[in-house]
Each structure stands twice: as C-alpha cells, then as structure tokens.
Amino acid sequence: MNELEILQQINKIGQLLLKHGAEIYRVEESLKRMCEGFGFQDIEVFAIPSYFTLSLTLHDGTPYQSSRRSRSNRTHLDHLYELNCLVRQISNQELTLDEIKTIIHKIESEKLNYRLILIGYVVSAAMFCAFFGGHLTEMLVSALIGLILYYFIYLLERLDVNVIVRTILSSMVLASIAIIAQKTQFITNQQSVITGTLMLLVPGIAITNSLRDIIGGDFVSGLSRMIEAILLAASIAIGVGIMMMVLKGV
Amino acid sequence: MEGFIQCLSAFIGCFGFTFIFRIQKNIRFSLIGSFLGTLGWFVYLVFASLDNIFLQSFIAMLCVSLLSEIMARVFKAPATIFIIIGCFPLVPGSGIYYTMLYAVQGMNDLFMESFLSTLGISISLALAILISSTAFQVYKRIKTKNYIDMG
Numbered sequence: 117m118n119e120l121e122i123l124q125q126i127n128k129i130g131q132l133l134l135k136h137g138a139e140i141y142r143v144e145e146s147l148k149r150m151c152e153g154f155g156f157q158d159i160e161v162f163a164i165p166s167y168f169t170l171s172l173t174l175h176d177g178t179p180y181q182s183s184r185r186s187r188s189n190r191t192h193l194d195h196l197y198e199l200n201c202l203v204r205q206i207s208n209q210e211l212t213l214d215e216i217k218t219i220i221h222k223i224e225s226e227k228l229n230y231r232l233i234l235i236g237y238v239v240s241a242a243m244f245c246a247f248f249g250g251h252l253t254e255m256l257v258s259a260l261i262g263l264i265l266y267y268f269i270y271l272l273e274r275l276d277v278n279v280i281v282r283t284i285l286s287s288m289v290l291a292s293i294a295i296i297a298q299k300t301q302f303i304t305n306q307q308s309v310i311t312g313t314l315m316l317l318v319p320g321i322a323i324t325n326s327l328r329d330i331i332g333g334d335f336v337s338g339l340s341r342m343i344e345a346i347l348l349a350a351s352i353a354i355g356v357g358i359m360m361m362v363l364k365g366v
Numbered sequence: 367m368e369g370f371i372q373c374l375s376a377f378i379g380c381f382g383f384t385f386i387f388r389i390q391k392n393i394r395f396s397l398i399g400s401f402l403g404t405l406g407w408f409v410y411l412v413f414a415s416l417d418n419i420f421l422q423s424f425i426a427m428l429c430v431s432l433l434s435e436i437m438a439r440v441f442k443a444p445a446t447i448f449i450i451i452g453c454f455p456l457v458p459g460s461g462i463y464y465t466m467l468y469a470v471q472g473m474n475d476l477f478m479e480s481f482l483s484t485l486g487i488s489i490s491l492a493l494a495i496l497i498s499s500t501a502f503q504v505y506k507r508i509k510t511k512n513y514i515d516m517g
Binding site: 137138139142191192193194195196197200201204228229232233235236237238239240241243244246247248307310311312314315316318320321323324325327328330331349352353356357360361364 | 371372375376378379380381382383384385386387388389390391392395442443444446447449450453454455457459460462463464465466467469470488491492495496499500503
C-alpha cells in the first residue's frame with residue numbers, strides 16, 4: 117500500500133470534516149484513529165475551526181507533516197454522518213485504498229438539491245411564525261420572507277459578503293418586509309412574523325459546536341465559535357433594530 | 367389548544383430546518399431531530415407551573431440533549447445532528463425581538479429586563495448541553511474503563 121496516497125486521503129477526510137461542521141475534538145480524534153489504524157507512529161494532530169495540522173512518522177522512519185486550511189465552511193449534516201461512518205470503517209481497517217477513494221469522491225461530487233433547501237426556508241419561516249402565535253396571513257407573509265431570504269442569502273454568498281454584514285442585511289430585509297406589511301394593515305401581529313423568520317438566521321450550529329468544543333477542552337476553538345455566535349446574534353438584533361428605527365415614522 | 371398548535375408547528379418547522387442544514391438522504395435523522403425539538407417544547411410547556419423561564423428552558427434542553435446523546439449512540443451518528451435541530455424551538459428568538467423593540471422605543475427598564483432574560487435563557491440552554499454531554503463522556507469512560515492515568 118502506498119503510504120503517501122493513504123495520507124492524502126486522510127487529509128482530505130479531515131478537511132471535509134472541518135468543512136461540514138464537525139466539532140474540533142471529532143476532527144482530531146478521527147484523524148488520530150485513522151492514522152493509528154494504518155500503524156503510523158508519533159501521531160500528533162492539532163485543529164482549529166479553519167485549519168488543522170497532522171504530523172507522524174512513516175513506517176520507514178521518515179517524518180511526515182501536512183496541514184490543510186478550510187476556509188469556506190458549510191454545515192452539511194448528511195456528509196457529516198457519512199464521513200463519521202467512513203472514519204469508523206477506516207480505523208477498523210475494513211476498506212482498501214480504492215474503496216476509500218470511491219467513497220470520498222462520491223461525497224465530494226454529490227449534487228445538492230437546492231429546491232429542498234428553498235422549501236426548508238419557506239416551511240420553517242411559516243411554521244415558526246405560527247409557533248410564535250401568527251395566523252394565516254402572518255404565515256403567508258413569513259413564507260414570502262423565507263422565499264426572499266433564500267435568494268438574498270444565496271446572492272450574498274455568491275458575492276462572498278462577510279457573514280456579519282450578510283446577517284445584518286438579511287435581518288434588515290426581513291424586518292422591513294414585516295413592518296411594511298404591518299403598516300399597510302395586511303397583518304396585525306408583526307412580532308410573530310419577525311421572530312419566526314429571524315429563526316432562519318439564528319446561529320444554532322455555532323452555539324452548539326462552541327459548547328461541545330469547550331467540553332472537549334478545546335477552549336481556543338470554543339471561544340472563537342462562541343464569539344461568532346454572539347456577534348451573529350448581535351447583528352440580527354442590530355439589523356432588526358435599524359429597520360424598526362427607520363420605519364418608525366412611516 | 368394553543369400548546370398543540372405550537373408543538374405541531376415546532377415539529378414541521380424543525381423538519382424544514384433539517385433541509386436547510388442539508389439532511390436530504392437520512393430522513394430518519396430529520397424525523398428524530400424534529401421530534402426531539404417538539405418534545406423539548408412540550409417539556410417546556412409541561413413545566414410551565416414552575417413559572418421560571420430559565421428553569422423551564424434548562425429542563426427542556428436537558429431532555430433534548432440527553433435524548434440526542436442516546437440517539438447518537440443508537441444510530442452511531444454524531445450527537446450534534448440531533449442537538450442542532452432539537453434546540454431551535456427553545457432558542458430565545460422573541461427575546462431578541464423584544465430586546466430590540468424596547469431599545470428602539472427608548473424604554474430602558476424593559477430593555478434591560480428582556481436583554482437579561484434572553485441572556486439567561488441562552489446560558490440555561492448552554493448549561494444543559496454542557497451537563498448532558500459531560501455526563502455521557504464520563505459514562506463512556508466508566509464503561510470502557512478508559513481512565514486517565516494520574517501518574
């Protein structure tokens with residue numbers, strides 16, 4: 117078996133794990149276990165949310181060192197699950213190199229169904245509006261906001277706009293639509309529309325992962341993700357607040 | 367009746383969120399995650415007699431995250447999948463809204479009050495996740511007898 121090729125695949129798995137929203141301890145432990153499975157020595161892994169480095173000693177005694185950067189992180193829970201299974205199989209030595217390559221290629225080349233994501237935006241916006249006490253017209257407006265937000269966020273992501281500015285702009289959009297609908301007497305319960313739709317922007321993953329990182333003892337990563345979560349929550353509030361202030365007198 | 371509507375909409379809303387977080391093939395995870403979210407809100411409502419939103423949020427999130435950890439063991443999947451979906455109904459979205467509303471209207475007392483309660487709910491949720499995850503970590507160590515050597 118070609119060691120360097122195996123290590124290349126292992127690095128790729130680590131990068132994908134980071135990209136699709138795994139906790140830091142999971143990335144470190146997965147890499148370590150896979151390398152142990154192949155019998156490498158002196159394995160040291162260090163990871164932070166956008167970067168990891170792996171160093172070890174090959175079977176013939178030469179040192180090996182690699183690092184990967186993963187900038188555009190995007191949660192994809194399906195892939196997280198598949199990668200988790202793949203890591204377990206590799207650590208138990210159940211797969212050959214070719215099989216590993218095929219599975220990784222399959223994960224990487226998989227096409228997303230964007231229509232389902234759009235449906236997700238519309239449905240959860242409408243339903244969380246009902247959750248916060250909205251009636252039929254409010255749900256309708258929320259669904260519309262969900263639809264607009266999906267395309268708005270998609271556009272901003274294509275333009276690679278900073279995530280904080282993106283959140284502020286998106287929350288401004290949702291607040292302005294809700295307030296205008298309220299002012300034109302189309303809806304009566306503006307609160308349910310705004311709270312329901314801002315659920316789409318809440319940084320749930322950042323919060324969960326930061327806590328789980330801190331439990332795992334990775335305070336650097338945990339804190340950086342917690343700051344991310346706090347900043348995003350603040351930007352939601354700022355965006356909504358700005359539009360409330362601007363449209364107050366209209 | 368209101369509670370029923372809330373639970374139902376929480377279920378469908380969480381199910382919608384699973385698409386946003388890109389669970390498109392493993393629908394069973396979506397269903398379980400949404401069910402846990404609904405259960406969280408149900409527990410929150412059941413303990414309404416406590417009349418303490420922090421305690422209610424804490425207990426509800428504790429149920430959600432403990433069950434998430436159990437489900438993670440059952441399906442051999444990362445527990446994050448279930449916690450991320452399940453925490454949504456408990457996230458203080460209306461807290462953020464009211465905090466901002468009072469800030470804009472210049473009602474400083476109410477602003478401070480809702481700000482602190484939003485913060486308190488978030489901390490309760492965080493504490494619940496911390497406790498349940500730690501409990502399972504300890505359980506795993508005891509079960510596998512993988513104690514840290516204090517040499």
